[in-house]
Amino acid sequence: MLNIDLYIGLSLIRRPSAAEHSQATLFVDAFKQSPVSGSRFWRGSASLDELLALLGRFLGRTRAREAMADYARQRGVKTVELLPADGATVHHAESLLTGAVGSASARVMIASVVEEEPLNFGEVMHIIDDASQVLAYSRRLEQQSRELEAATTELRDANVRLRELDQMKDDFISTVTHELRTPLTSIRAFSEILRDNPTLAQAQRENFLAIIIRESERLTRLINQVLDLAKLESGNTAWQFNQFDLREAIEESVNAMGQVFRDNRVTVQTHLPANAPDIVADRDRIMQVLFNLLSNAAKFCIEGEGRIRVSLTQGERVLRVDVADNGIGISPEDQAIIFDKFRQAGDTLTQKPKGSGLGLAISRTIVEHFGGRLWVASRLGSGATFSFTLPLMRNAAPRPAPGAAA
């Protein structure tokens, strides 16, 4: 009987072609292969050099040699080269590799250097399981990495937006500072001039005093508007909800501005329907919008022969107000910026336009608060029409024309 506990042919064969290749033929008893013991014996022939090269690849050349030298000492062999490439050596190499690449991969790699080693079905299944686990894991990793990447992009975008907002805030403060300091500069300079030059001619005194008063008014207006806008934007505005007739509001605002129109020699025409349903909004705020649009129109009309046309029309769900002037018009580029804070049409011209540059920003905020829209239509050279809408109440009954029979 064959002694199944012993390797047969444990001889070291020197290949004539490669003298340094130590080679051994290994046999193992199939009955001895027990999964419980954890010892797997290899059958077939292996080259010690190939095992070392394989280990070196994953553990590093030095570490691989040291690990195998330890193993050689355990087996009572003097050097690694004298180590027999037998089943035990191959198994040890496999266990070393397992630590680095996982058991299934180690098994496949070792099989690649062990000739004539057939993998049995169970092993193949194990390898496949192992590999599919690795695949699933790497898919999960990939998915997570994609999610992480998306999150990173989102964060980066948010950061950019925050920085833009911060920049906008800085720009705003810087602009407000400039706009506040400018009238203050004239007020202080002319006050000191008047104080230090008591013998100024009457006409000059009056001119300087008029400038001080005008610039004080400009400063007051600006402060009020900056505060108003800050209040609107912070959401701390106490909005009123009044039910009112927009036609009346338009007539009232046009009448209230009569002096401004006369001073600027502007004629105003109103085109109001005989009746219109009430709307619900903050009446004072809507009046503020009307004043803003009317005074803008008066400011930018043709000098001396300004004409403004104010009309109210009823749409399906909204009332629409149009304020048209016959001024120089607004270029498409300027139309895009005039609703921004402190941006005005013709800002680059030598003659700065009048006003704070906040009126339209405030007006748009107000109209949008009540669910409406505010926009401009214009062509350079043929006037501008500012329009806004306000939504109608549901089931709103048209209010009869004043004095009309019910």
Add this chain to the structure above:
Amino acid sequence: MSARILVVEDDPNILLSVQFLLQNAGYTVQTAADGLQAWAALQADPPQLVVLDVMLPVLDGFELCKRIRAHAVCHRTRVLILSARGGEAEMEKSRQLGTDAHLRKPFATRDLLETVARLLVV
């Protein structure tokens, strides 16, 4: 002959006040309402001093200052900046550009006249 000063300022009221103050103190005053106008005047006949607003239309004060410093004809021209933004960054930029003095708006008229006098003596 009194020193000639170019005042560059786009706000007509501030321009008028500075012009009055300097003429009242005996200087000859030239004015410009934007950077390009000022640059043309500077090249034609550089004054001893430019009183310069920063936020100017067309060509801003700092850009004009760079041109003045790079232009040989203006090498004796002094630059006094009047700035309304008045942040620390603006003061620093002003220093880097080699301006001779920097006043923040609103200024005391006495400070303006003293600074002008000091710049024209040196």
